[in-house]
Amino acid sequence: MINAFVKAVEQLPESRFRNVVLIGILGAIGTLFALFSVAKWALNQVPWTELWLVGPVFEWMGSYGDEVGWISFIIGAGGLTWLLFPVAAVAVISLFLDSICEAVEQRHYPQRYGSARAQPLVEGVFGALKFLAVTIALNVAVLPLYLLLIWVLGAGAFLFLIVNGYLIGREFFELVAARRMAPGPAKRLRRAHRLRLILFGMLAVFLMSIPVVNLVAPVLAAAAMVHFYETLPRRAEFEAQDAPPAERK
Numbered sequence: 001m002i003n004a005f006v007k008a009v010e011q012l013p014e015s016r017f018r019n020v021v022l023i024g025i026l027g028a029i030g031t032l033f034a035l036f037s038v039a040k041w042a043l044n045q046v047p048w049t050e051l052w053l054v055g056p057v058f059e060w061m062g063s064y065g066d067e068v069g070w071i072s073f074i075i076g077a078g079g080l081t082w083l084l085f086p087v088a089a090v091a092v093i094s095l096f097l098d099s100i101c102e103a104v105e106q107r108h109y110p111q112r113y114g115s116a117r118a119q120p121l122v123e124g125v126f127g128a129l130k131f132l133a134v135t136i137a138l139n140v141a142v143l144p145l146y147l148l149l150i151w152v153l154g155a156g157a158f159l160f161l162i163v164n165g166y167l168i169g170r171e172f173f174e175l176v177a178a179r180r181m182a183p184g185p186a187k188r189l190r191r192a193h194r195l196r197l198i199l200f201g202m203l204a205v206f207l208m209s210i211p212v213v214n215l216v217a218p219v220l221a222a223a224a225m226v227h228f229y230e231t232l233p234r235r236a237e238f239e240a241q242d243a244p245p246a247e248r249k
Contacts (some may be wrong), residue, residue, distance in 0.1 A: 004227035024219035039080035086208040087135040091128040116179035169201025185241040
Protein backbone atom coordinates (compact mmCIF):
# COMPACT_ATOMS: atom_id res chain seq x y z
CA MET A 1 0.00 0.00 0.00
CA ILE A 2 2.78 2.44 0.91
CA ASN A 3 4.60 1.37 -2.24
CA ALA A 4 1.55 2.40 -4.28
CA PHE A 5 1.78 5.95 -2.95
CA VAL A 6 5.56 6.00 -3.48
CA LYS A 7 5.10 5.03 -7.14
CA ALA A 8 2.50 7.78 -7.54
CA VAL A 9 4.91 10.37 -6.11
CA GLU A 10 7.75 9.14 -8.33
CA GLN A 11 5.61 9.78 -11.41
CA LEU A 12 5.08 13.48 -10.57
CA PRO A 13 7.99 14.73 -12.77
CA GLU A 14 6.54 13.13 -15.93
CA SER A 15 4.99 15.64 -18.34
CA ARG A 16 1.69 13.82 -18.85
CA PHE A 17 1.24 13.27 -15.14
CA ARG A 18 2.13 16.91 -14.40
CA ASN A 19 -0.79 18.03 -16.54
CA VAL A 20 -3.14 15.83 -14.54
CA VAL A 21 -1.65 17.08 -11.27
CA LEU A 22 -2.13 20.71 -12.38
CA ILE A 23 -5.81 20.03 -13.06
CA GLY A 24 -6.04 18.33 -9.66
CA ILE A 25 -4.41 21.30 -7.90
CA LEU A 26 -6.77 23.77 -9.57
CA GLY A 27 -9.69 21.53 -8.63
CA ALA A 28 -8.46 21.33 -5.02
CA ILE A 29 -8.09 25.12 -4.77
CA GLY A 30 -11.54 25.62 -6.23
CA THR A 31 -12.93 23.05 -3.80
CA LEU A 32 -11.34 24.85 -0.83
CA PHE A 33 -12.80 28.21 -1.84
CA ALA A 34 -16.22 26.70 -2.51
CA LEU A 35 -16.29 24.84 0.81
CA PHE A 36 -15.16 27.91 2.77
CA SER A 37 -17.85 30.03 1.10
CA VAL A 38 -20.55 27.46 1.85
CA ALA A 39 -19.31 27.08 5.45
CA LYS A 40 -19.42 30.87 5.95
CA TRP A 41 -22.93 31.05 4.53
CA ALA A 42 -24.12 28.15 6.72
CA LEU A 43 -22.67 29.67 9.90
CA ASN A 44 -24.23 33.04 9.04
CA GLN A 45 -27.67 31.43 9.06
CA VAL A 46 -27.35 30.42 12.72
CA PRO A 47 -28.81 32.96 15.22
CA TRP A 48 -25.87 32.59 17.61
CA THR A 49 -26.91 35.33 20.04
CA GLU A 50 -30.27 33.63 20.55
CA LEU A 51 -28.82 30.24 21.40
CA TRP A 52 -28.84 28.93 24.95
CA LEU A 53 -25.54 29.72 26.72
CA VAL A 54 -23.98 31.29 23.61
CA GLY A 55 -26.11 34.45 23.73
CA PRO A 56 -25.49 35.15 27.45
CA VAL A 57 -21.75 34.59 26.98
CA PHE A 58 -21.57 37.16 24.18
CA GLU A 59 -23.62 39.59 26.27
CA TRP A 60 -21.27 39.09 29.24
CA MET A 61 -18.20 39.79 27.08
CA GLY A 62 -19.65 43.14 25.99
CA SER A 63 -17.48 44.97 23.44
CA TYR A 64 -15.14 41.99 23.17
CA GLY A 65 -18.00 39.79 22.02
CA ASP A 66 -17.81 40.97 18.42
CA GLU A 67 -14.08 40.28 18.17
CA VAL A 68 -14.38 36.87 19.78
CA GLY A 69 -17.38 36.09 17.61
CA TRP A 70 -15.52 37.05 14.43
CA ILE A 71 -12.50 34.93 15.36
CA SER A 72 -14.76 32.00 16.31
CA PHE A 73 -16.62 32.41 13.02
CA ILE A 74 -13.41 32.21 10.95
CA ILE A 75 -12.17 29.23 12.97
CA GLY A 76 -15.53 27.49 12.56
CA ALA A 77 -15.65 28.08 8.80
CA GLY A 78 -12.04 26.91 8.48
CA GLY A 79 -12.77 23.83 10.57
CA LEU A 80 -15.75 22.86 8.42
CA THR A 81 -13.67 23.39 5.29
CA TRP A 82 -10.89 21.17 6.65
CA LEU A 83 -13.44 18.55 7.73
CA LEU A 84 -15.21 18.30 4.39
CA PHE A 85 -12.28 18.88 2.02
CA PRO A 86 -11.18 15.22 1.64
CA VAL A 87 -14.60 13.99 0.54
CA ALA A 88 -15.28 17.01 -1.68
CA ALA A 89 -11.85 16.66 -3.30
CA VAL A 90 -12.49 12.99 -4.08
CA ALA A 91 -15.81 13.90 -5.71
CA VAL A 92 -14.08 16.52 -7.89
CA ILE A 93 -11.09 14.37 -8.83
CA SER A 94 -13.38 11.47 -9.79
CA LEU A 95 -14.40 13.50 -12.85
CA PHE A 96 -10.79 13.33 -14.09
CA LEU A 97 -10.18 9.73 -13.07
CA ASP A 98 -9.72 8.34 -16.57
CA SER A 99 -6.87 10.76 -17.31
CA ILE A 100 -5.11 9.83 -14.06
CA CYS A 101 -5.55 6.09 -14.59
CA GLU A 102 -4.36 6.24 -18.20
CA ALA A 103 -1.24 8.18 -17.21
CA VAL A 104 -0.38 5.52 -14.62
CA GLU A 105 -1.21 2.60 -16.92
CA GLN A 106 0.81 3.99 -19.81
CA ARG A 107 3.88 4.26 -17.58
CA HIS A 108 3.60 1.18 -15.36
CA TYR A 109 1.10 -1.20 -17.02
CA PRO A 110 1.47 -0.70 -20.81
CA GLN A 111 -0.21 -4.05 -21.52
CA ARG A 112 -3.37 -2.70 -19.88
CA TYR A 113 -3.24 0.79 -21.37
CA GLY A 114 -6.23 1.71 -23.52
CA SER A 115 -8.26 -1.40 -22.70
CA ALA A 116 -10.42 -0.02 -19.88
CA ARG A 117 -13.99 1.22 -20.11
CA ALA A 118 -14.14 5.02 -20.18
CA GLN A 119 -16.55 6.56 -17.68
CA PRO A 120 -19.33 8.62 -19.34
CA LEU A 121 -19.49 12.22 -18.08
CA VAL A 122 -23.10 11.93 -16.88
CA GLU A 123 -22.26 8.76 -14.94
CA GLY A 124 -19.24 10.47 -13.39
CA VAL A 125 -21.17 13.57 -12.33
CA PHE A 126 -24.04 11.54 -10.89
CA GLY A 127 -21.65 9.27 -8.99
CA ALA A 128 -19.68 12.24 -7.64
CA LEU A 129 -22.83 14.02 -6.42
CA LYS A 130 -24.16 10.84 -4.81
CA PHE A 131 -20.86 10.18 -3.01
CA LEU A 132 -20.66 13.82 -1.91
CA ALA A 133 -24.21 13.86 -0.54
CA VAL A 134 -23.87 10.59 1.38
CA THR A 135 -20.46 11.42 2.81
CA ILE A 136 -21.28 14.97 3.87
CA ALA A 137 -24.54 13.81 5.46
CA LEU A 138 -22.69 11.12 7.42
CA ASN A 139 -19.97 13.53 8.56
CA VAL A 140 -22.52 16.10 9.69
CA ALA A 141 -24.40 13.39 11.59
CA VAL A 142 -21.20 12.25 13.32
CA LEU A 143 -19.94 15.82 13.93
CA PRO A 144 -21.18 15.97 17.57
CA LEU A 145 -19.28 12.76 18.27
CA TYR A 146 -16.15 14.21 16.63
CA LEU A 147 -16.37 17.26 18.90
CA LEU A 148 -17.11 15.17 21.98
CA LEU A 149 -14.18 12.82 21.44
CA ILE A 150 -11.64 15.39 20.26
CA TRP A 151 -10.68 16.03 23.89
CA VAL A 152 -10.09 12.32 24.55
CA LEU A 153 -6.48 11.96 23.40
CA GLY A 154 -7.38 12.80 19.80
CA ALA A 155 -10.08 10.13 19.61
CA GLY A 156 -12.24 12.48 17.54
CA ALA A 157 -9.53 12.81 14.89
CA PHE A 158 -9.06 9.04 14.83
CA LEU A 159 -12.81 8.52 14.38
CA PHE A 160 -12.72 11.06 11.54
CA LEU A 161 -9.93 9.06 9.87
CA ILE A 162 -11.79 5.76 10.24
CA VAL A 163 -15.16 7.04 8.96
CA ASN A 164 -13.75 8.93 6.00
CA GLY A 165 -11.02 6.36 5.37
CA TYR A 166 -13.70 3.74 4.86
CA LEU A 167 -15.77 5.99 2.58
CA ILE A 168 -12.87 7.30 0.51
CA GLY A 169 -11.08 3.96 0.22
CA ARG A 170 -14.31 2.39 -0.98
CA GLU A 171 -15.04 5.20 -3.45
CA PHE A 172 -11.57 5.20 -5.02
CA PHE A 173 -11.65 1.42 -5.37
CA GLU A 174 -15.09 1.38 -6.99
CA LEU A 175 -14.10 4.15 -9.41
CA VAL A 176 -10.97 2.29 -10.54
CA ALA A 177 -12.59 -1.16 -10.53
CA ALA A 178 -15.57 0.07 -12.59
CA ARG A 179 -13.18 0.59 -15.51
CA ARG A 180 -12.27 -3.11 -15.51
CA MET A 181 -15.11 -5.22 -14.15
CA ALA A 182 -18.85 -5.49 -13.59
CA PRO A 183 -20.40 -4.12 -10.36
CA GLY A 184 -21.01 -7.58 -8.86
CA PRO A 185 -17.42 -8.87 -9.01
CA ALA A 186 -16.13 -5.42 -8.00
CA LYS A 187 -18.24 -5.54 -4.86
CA ARG A 188 -17.02 -9.04 -3.99
CA LEU A 189 -13.39 -8.09 -4.57
CA ARG A 190 -13.82 -4.97 -2.43
CA ARG A 191 -15.25 -7.00 0.43
CA ALA A 192 -12.35 -9.44 0.22
CA HIS A 193 -9.92 -6.56 0.83
CA ARG A 194 -12.09 -4.40 3.10
CA LEU A 195 -9.48 -3.80 5.81
CA ARG A 196 -6.71 -2.88 3.37
CA LEU A 197 -9.04 -0.43 1.64
CA ILE A 198 -9.91 1.24 4.95
CA LEU A 199 -6.19 1.65 5.71
CA PHE A 200 -5.63 3.00 2.20
CA GLY A 201 -8.45 5.49 2.70
CA MET A 202 -7.15 6.55 6.11
CA LEU A 203 -3.73 7.31 4.62
CA ALA A 204 -5.37 9.28 1.80
CA VAL A 205 -7.48 11.29 4.27
CA PHE A 206 -4.41 12.00 6.39
CA LEU A 207 -2.53 13.36 3.36
CA MET A 208 -5.55 15.45 2.35
CA SER A 209 -5.59 17.00 5.82
CA ILE A 210 -2.04 18.40 5.56
CA PRO A 211 -1.84 21.98 4.21
CA VAL A 212 -0.16 22.29 0.77
CA VAL A 213 0.16 18.49 0.51
CA ASN A 214 -3.63 18.36 0.27
CA LEU A 215 -3.46 20.15 -3.08
CA VAL A 216 -1.81 17.15 -4.77
CA ALA A 217 -3.03 14.40 -2.41
CA PRO A 218 -6.32 13.65 -4.29
CA VAL A 219 -4.44 12.99 -7.54
CA LEU A 220 -1.77 10.95 -5.76
CA ALA A 221 -4.44 8.87 -4.00
CA ALA A 222 -6.22 8.17 -7.30
CA ALA A 223 -2.93 7.15 -8.93
CA ALA A 224 -1.98 5.03 -5.92
CA MET A 225 -5.31 3.21 -6.13
CA VAL A 226 -4.46 2.11 -9.68
CA HIS A 227 -1.26 0.49 -8.35
CA PHE A 228 -3.18 -0.95 -5.38
CA TYR A 229 -5.83 -2.43 -7.69
CA GLU A 230 -3.36 -3.90 -10.19
CA THR A 231 -1.51 -5.82 -7.46
CA LEU A 232 -4.57 -7.36 -5.78
CA PRO A 233 -4.53 -11.17 -5.59
CA ARG A 234 -7.04 -12.88 -7.92
CA ARG A 235 -7.88 -9.58 -9.62
CA ALA A 236 -7.89 -11.15 -13.09
CA GLU A 237 -10.24 -13.87 -11.88
CA PHE A 238 -12.77 -11.30 -10.68
CA GLU A 239 -12.41 -9.26 -13.88
CA ALA A 240 -13.41 -12.32 -15.90
CA GLN A 241 -16.62 -12.81 -13.90
CA ASP A 242 -19.80 -11.50 -15.55
CA ALA A 243 -17.74 -10.29 -18.52
CA PRO A 244 -18.84 -10.90 -22.13
CA PRO A 245 -17.30 -14.09 -23.61
CA ALA A 246 -14.95 -12.09 -25.86
CA GLU A 247 -13.44 -10.36 -22.81
CA ARG A 248 -12.73 -13.57 -20.89
CA LYS A 249 -9.87 -14.64 -23.13
